[in-house]
Amino acid sequence: MATSSVESSPVDQLPDERGHFGRYGGLFVPETLMHPLAELREAYLRYCQDPDFLRELDVDLRDYVGRPSPLYYAERLSREVGGAQIYLKREDLNHTGAHKVNNTVGQALLARRMGKTRIIAETGAGQHGVATATVAARLGLECVVYMGEVDMARQQANVYRMRLLGATVVPVTSGSKTLKDALNEAMRDWVTRIDDTFYIIGTVAGPHPYPLMVRNFQSVIGREAREQMLNRTGQLPNALVACVGGGSNAIGLFHPFLTDETVAMYGVEAGGLGIDTGHHAAPLTAGVPGVLHGNRTYLMQDAAGQIQETHSISAGLDYPGVGPEHAWLKDTGRVIYTTVTDDEALAAFHQLTRVEGIIPALESSHAVAYATQLAATLPRDQLILVNLSGRGDKDMHTVAQHDGLVL
Amino acid sequence: MSRIATIFNQCRANNRTALIPFITAGDPNLIVSLQLMHRLVEAGADIIELGVPFSDPMADGPVIQRATERALAQGVRLIDVLALVKQFRAENQHTPVVLMGYLNPIECFGYAAFADAANQHGVDGVLIVDAPPEESHELVTTLRANNIDLVYLLAPTSDIARMEQINAVASGFVYYVSIKGVTGAAHLDVNEVAAQLAVIRQQIQLPLGVGFGIKDAATAAAVGQYADAVIVGSAIVSRIETLANDHAAMVNEVGAFVGELRGALG
Numbered sequence: 001m002a003t004s005s006v007e008s009s010p011v012d013q014l015p016d017e018r019g020h021f022g023r024y025g026g027l028f029v030p031e032t033l034m035h036p037l038a039e040l041r042e043a044y045l046r047y048c049q050d051p052d053f054l055r056e057l058d059v060d061l062r063d064y065v066g067r068p069s070p071l072y073y074a075e076r077l078s079r080e081v082g083g084a085q086i087y088l089k090r091e092d093l094n095h096t097g098a099h100k101v102n103n104t105v106g107q108a109l110l111a112r113r114m115g116k117t118r119i120i121a122e123t124g125a126g127q128h129g130v131a132t133a134t135v136a137a138r139l140g141l142e143c144v145v146y147m148g149e150v151d152m153a154r155q156q157a158n159v160y161r162m163r164l165l166g167a168t169v170v171p172v173t174s175g176s177k178t179l180k181d182a183l184n185e186a187m188r189d190w191v192t193r194i195d196d197t198f199y200i201i202g203t204v205a206g207p208h209p210y211p212l213m214v215r216n217f218q219s220v221i222g223r224e225a226r227e228q229m230l231n232r233t234g235q236l237p238n239a240l241v242a243c244v245g246g247g248s249n250a251i252g253l254f255h256p257f258l259t260d261e262t263v264a265m266y267g268v269e270a271g272g273l274g275i276d277t278g279h280h281a282a283p284l285t286a287g288v289p290g291v292l293h294g295n296r297t298y299l300m301q302d303a304a305g306q307i308q309e310t311h312s313i314s315a316g317l318d319y320p321g322v323g324p325e326h327a328w329l330k331d332t333g334r335v336i337y338t339t340v341t342d343d344e345a346l347a348a349f350h351q352l353t354r355v356e357g358i359i360p361a362l363e364s365s366h367a368v369a370y371a372t373q374l375a376a377t378l379p380r381d382q383l384i385l386v387n388l389s390g391r392g393d394k395d396m397h398t399v400a401q402h403d404g405l406v407l
Numbered sequence: 408m409s410r411i412a413t414i415f416n417q418c419r420a421n422n423r424t425a426l427i428p429f430i431t432a433g434d435p436n437l438i439v440s441l442q443l444m445h446r447l448v449e450a451g452a453d454i455i456e457l458g459v460p461f462s463d464p465m466a467d468g469p470v471i472q473r474a475t476e477r478a479l480a481q482g483v484r485l486i487d488v489l490a491l492v493k494q495f496r497a498e499n500q501h502t503p504v505v506l507m508g509y510l511n512p513i514e515c516f517g518y519a520a521f522a523d524a525a526n527q528h529g530v531d532g533v534l535i536v537d538a539p540p541e542e543s544h545e546l547v548t549t550l551r552a553n554n555i556d557l558v559y560l561l562a563p564t565s566d567i568a569r570m571e572q573i574n575a576v577a578s579g580f581v582y583y584v585s586i587k588g589v590t591g592a593a594h595l596d597v598n599e600v601a602a603q604l605a606v607i608r609q610q611i612q613l614p615l616g617v618g619f620g621i622k623d624a625a626t627a628a629a630v631g632q633y634a635d636a637v638i639v640g641s642a643i644v645s646r647i648e649t650l651a652n653d654h655a656a657m658v659n660e661v662g663a664f665v666g667e668l669r670g671a672l673g
Binding site for chain 2: 018026027028029030031032033034035036174175180181183184187188191192193194195289290291292293294296299301303304305306307
């Protein structure tokens with residue numbers, strides 16, 4: 001079934017009406033959630049064409065998030081690497097410091113239109129939790145964020161930020177006590193409080209319509225970047241590079257370019273300590289398809305179908321699944337998925353900080369690392385566009401610790 | 408006729424509400440699980456629901472989550488659960504066994520291989536929490552070809568159209584989730600359940616089981632007035648957890664509790 005749909009569906013017309021990207025995606029949820037998901041799908045499909053809603057969203061993206069985010073030519077980095085010219089889409093300059101807010105602003109406006117008064121979210125590193133707590137504060141909505149106990153210990157500053165913003169942060173103590181378990185717990189909350197609660201999922205995973213809706217909210221990244229590149233350089237980039245955890249920043253950049261056949265695309269997964277060590281978070285590179293969190297996609301799982309724990313120095317990439325559209329784009333060959341190790345990401349973190357005065361998030365450092373490797377193999381007249389999805393302030397402790405320092 | 412259909416026919420003939428206790432396979436271990444299964448039958452279970460451990464049980468409350476973690480800590484896999492059913496079948500050929508779990512271990516096993524193995528090992532039905540009719544066409548077809556029922560869920564949020572949709576594909580029985588919530592959550596509202604079951608019966612001809620939120624004999628008896636079967640999970644699993652260090656006492660306590668439920672159902 002995969003093969004026939006691969007050949008017949010244009011890349012920019014998916015998912016189908018039930019949320020499938022070829023054999024991936026779908027609606028694998030308990031019966032109780034089928035109705036609220038149908039309600040959400042109807043509301044989203046209505047409002048995403050509603051001029052009032054879109055105007056409200058545009059104003060928020062401009063005045064609250066600070067869009068459009070700049071396109072920056074990393075001249076010194078390009079020179080140091082020697083090869084293709086590297087451009088950065090500066091999502092790190094958004095309010096709350098990452099691309100996550102593009103989506104939470106959109107979903108929160110939708111929640112309000114749907115009359116929901118309570119927002120829930122899952123978070124790993126805390127960036128999506130902070131972006132959710134931020135918009136909930138602004139709209140005066142109650143906010144509960146589920147976060148694995150292990151992640152709470154690793155990201156205390158973000159826990160404090162969420163609490164300052166008025167959110168309740170609930171520690172999740174089941175399973176591996178990380179992002180995947182936080183997602184399970186948020187689903188359990190939602191199934192219990194579906195009448196008044198809106199679940200803001202932070203990435204392009206989960207049941208339909210989340211992969212579609214989050215992609216569309218994040219596609220503002222690629223739409224802006226495409227126009228900015230054309231205005232600045234008179235041409236499209238030769239290659240796009242973005243890191244992939246769940247995959248929302250990557251799909252946001254890639255999607256508006258999917259039909260531009262000359263544009264190559266690279267999604268960079270967390271190689272952790274190295275793919276052959278098994279300690280990584282690279283389901284597209286080293287996983288197999290399965291069903292988790294409401295959709296079919298590539299997963300890190302053992303031979304009996306149990307989901308495996310992942311490792312990445314970057315908490316935001318530390319997830320055993322990936323958005324179903326990425327699974328589809330991998331199988332079709334439209335996007336090349338590759339990996340970068342913890343050490344390579346750290347080296348890129350230091351390099352960008354030192355050469356350009358931009359401290360990237362460890363997630364985004366994976367994209368920077370691959371972009372520098374790729375640039376070195378290409379001629380000088382080629383252009384590489386990197387999604388700098390977040391800033392590195394949240395990672396000071398992790399980097400310092402890695403360098404043997406205690407802050 | 409399948410074992411499940413036979414049991415419901417007998418229950419109907421005897422004006423008896425079927426009792427379906429749930430335990431997680433491999434909690435506290437596979438040997439005791441087998442003892443528990445036999446004891447459940449002695450105490451009055453009509454069908455046994457056997458939980459297949461999965462690392463991410465998103466529809467389960469804390470009690471069954473912990474049971475799952477205890478089973479996974481022993482390395483219990485789907486194939487071990489099938490072997491457990493086969494052992495049970497060596498001594499019991501009449502009590503239906505329904506596996507309850509999540510889709511991924513079955514995807515990983517392969518639908519055809521699983522359906523064949525389940526049939527060979529004496530499984531009668533499968534209930535998959537995260538496989539609604541929209542996503543289970545291939546699975547239900549494969550299972551049916553191997554004489555295995557796929558038991559579908561209905562919830563308080565299911566509308567008439569969904570009831571019709573599920574009626575078109577379900578076999579064995581239909582499982583009504585009595586509350587908006589996870590397993591073992593709040594107490595259910597019997598009047599609400601009764602009203603909902605009346606609506607569902609307009610659309611569904613199969614026997615109706617009710618689960619989620621049945622904690623004691625009184626609730627079981629109240630729901631049993633309206634349902635064809637009552638399903639009790641967390642209340643049993645929490646007794647298994649409490650007596651984790653004394654397996655003989657655990658088996659006795661579970662037997663006594665299920666006997667109490669049976670007595671209340673009449």
